[in-house]
Amino acid sequence: TQGGSRLALSPRNLLDMDTFSKSDPVVVLFVQGSGSSEWKEFGRTEVIDNTLNPDFVRKFVLDYYFEEKQNLRFDVPPGSHGAVLGTQDFLGQAFVALGEVIGAQRGRLERALTGVPGKRCGTILLLAEELSNCRDIVTMQLCANKLDKKDFFGKSDPFLVFYRSNEDGTFTICHKTEVVKNTLNPVWQPFTIPVRALCNGDYDRTVKIDVYDWDRDGSHDFIGEFATSYRELSRAQSQFTVYEVLNPRKKCKKKKYVNSGTVTLLSFSVESEFTFVDYIRGGTQLNFTVAIDFTASNGMPSQPTSLHYASPYQLSAYALALKAVGEIIQDYDSDKLFPAYGFGAKLPPDGKISHQFPLNNNADNPSCAGIEGVLESYLQSLRTVQLYGPTNFAPIINQVAGAAAQVTDGSQYHVLLIITDGVISDMLQTKEAIVTASALPMSIIIVGVGPAEFEAMEELDGDEVRVSSRGRYAERDIVQFVPFRDYVDDSGNQVLSMARLAKDVLAEIPEQLLSYMKTRDIKPRRADP
Numbered sequence: 001t002q003g004g005s006r007l008a009l010s011p012r013n014l015l016d017m018d019t020f021s022k023s024d025p026v027v028v029l030f031v032q033g034s035g036s037s038e039w040k041e042f043g044r045t046e047v048i049d050n051t052l053n054p055d056f057v058r059k060f061v062l063d064y065y066f067e068e069k070q071n072l073r074f075d076v077p078p079g080s081h082g083a084v085l086g087t088q089d090f091l092g093q094a095f096v097a098l099g100e101v102i103g104a105q106r107g108r109l110e111r112a113l114t115g116v117p118g119k120r121c122g123t124i125l126l127l128a129e130e131l132s133n134c135r136d137i138v139t140m141q142l143c144a145n146k147l148d149k150k151d152f153f154g155k156s157d158p159f160l161v162f163y164r165s166n167e168d169g170t171f172t173i174c175h176k177t178e179v180v181k182n183t184l185n186p187v188w189q190p191f192t193i194p195v196r197a198l199c200n201g202d203y204d205r206t207v208k209i210d211v212y213d214w215d216r217d218g219s220h221d222f223i224g225e226f227a228t229s230y231r232e233l234s235r236a237q238s239q240f241t242v243y244e245v246l247n248p249r250k251k252c253k254k255k256k257y258v259n260s261g262t263v264t265l266l267s268f269s270v271e272s273e274f275t276f277v278d279y280i281r282g283g284t285q286l287n288f289t290v291a292i293d294f295t296a297s298n299g300m301p302s303q304p305t306s307l308h309y310a311s312p313y314q315l316s317a318y319a320l321a322l323k324a325v326g327e328i329i330q331d332y333d334s335d336k337l338f339p340a341y342g343f344g345a346k347l348p349p350d351g352k353i354s355h356q357f358p359l360n361n362n363a364d365n366p367s368c369a370g371i372e373g374v375l376e377s378y379l380q381s382l383r384t385v386q387l388y389g390p391t392n393f394a395p396i397i398n399q400v401a402g403a404a405a406q407v408t409d410g411s412q413y414h415v416l417l418i419i420t421d422g423v424i425s426d427m428l429q430t431k432e433a434i435v436t437a438s439a440l441p442m443s444i445i446i447v448g449v450g451p452a453e454f455e456a457m458e459e460l461d462g463d464e465v466r467v468s469s470r471g472r473y474a475e476r477d478i479v480q481f482v483p484f485r486d487y488v489d490d491s492g493n494q495v496l497s498m499a500r501l502a503k504d505v506l507a508e509i510p511e512q513l514l515s516y517m518k519t520r521d522i523k524p525r526r527a528d529p
Helices: 098-103 195-199 230-237 248-253 276-281 317-332 370-384 394-406 427-437 455-461 494-506 509-519
Strands: 002-012 028-032 039-044 060-065 071-075 093-097 108-112 123-130 136-145 158-165 171-176 191-194 206-213 221-229 241-244 262-272 285-293 337-343 345-347 352-354 367-369 412-420 442-448 479-483
Touching: 039 060, 060 098, 093 098, 093 108, 098 123, 098 276, 098 317, 123 276, 136 195, 136 230, 158 195, 171 191, 171 195, 191 195, 195 230, 221 230, 221 241, 230 241, 230 262, 276 509, 285 317, 285 394, 317 370, 317 412, 317 442, 317 494, 337 370, 337 394, 367 370, 394 412, 394 427, 394 442, 412 509, 427 442, 427 455, 442 455, 442 494, 442 509, 455 479, 479 494
Parallel strands: 285 337, 285 412, 412 442, 442 479
Antiparallel strands: 002 060, 002 123, 028 039, 028 071, 071 093, 108 123, 136 191, 136 262, 158 171, 158 206, 206 221, 241 262, 337 367, 345 352
């Protein structure tokens, strides 16, 4: 989801570099391109003279994408007024991902400045706010009375065309109503349109409405027109508004011409469209759970042909996928503790088959500290369990669904990442589990590794046909599947290809979270000012 975000900066307790007065700080923001390690200067604040606790007026406006790792670096040289900086002048720097600031409580993050050996450099306070993008949506209904008769044999077949005016005085079509057949007194169906589309967020900008009589051959006859504005339309919430439909050519020709009918605005209501950021800032936590396929079809982990094989130089496909997705999601999870499970293995000491064993071997607390903790436990499990089968997804989906069902007020949302070689054994049970889970605050990401044909996974993805089980259809589309092999590029640029993988698997999460909130009519909590 793209949304503009504005960052406000306030460094605190800076190092004092000036002998006779306080430092004159400025903050320079550097950004890293997706999948690139190169830092580019994005912009700098004004210089504030003689203070160690500056509040900068100039804000940085960045496009924010949930599905990308957007690394930022803040350098705080003293006020060099744009000069090249010597290291002796340096007041410190901080590294942060934009997702960390958005995901922080109330969009406020304080980070220690580092970079001057042996000294405490103070901190930098980052505030993220979403730029209001006029996200309101309008629903309105209109009817007309005594429109001019245009058809030789019958009455007219009227429809309306809405245009918004542009800065340069031209008009752009933004909505057409349906045609109501054979009447001079049509009542059109209510319709919904974003305020942005109607007036570009400018409430006083002209909205022009043309009334036409529909003709089968496309040469629709012009009945008349009228003009209004969003502000004028919105007054109809308290009263009916009646517009005269005028035809300029008729007006010129006929002295006694009054109008070509009237159009009445019957109803007008406005709803706010909330964004993913609204919910995150309102305190919604993303809870991330990992499930890894330990079935024998992956091959013996000690063999280079195995999908679990990690050479001294390269992580396995499983570890790469886990890192790529996990490193972005963890910015939105305040405790950074991730339950991690394996499925399809025989466990020591008695060789019992399990479809949801904790990777850290702790049934009471299966959570691992950070993505690094999950990776560590995954590698440890590979050394202790025996890869076996079958490949059952339903138990782990039902387990996460059980946790999601505990809190359904919108404060918690669960994301389950399943990494698998795709040879699924319990398709019917898995479909049933997904249909049940689709009514809960959760999403499922499936990454398929290895060379298999992934038809079953594509079916679970439900983009073409909504997943169903025993006549029940999934309430929402909650599964996103991608094959890992599509992201291993020949150039060997692993960083870039893993950034693309994360982007594609995470792109649907904001929409899926919003669809849950919308169907439950859950509004974001107000972040404290």
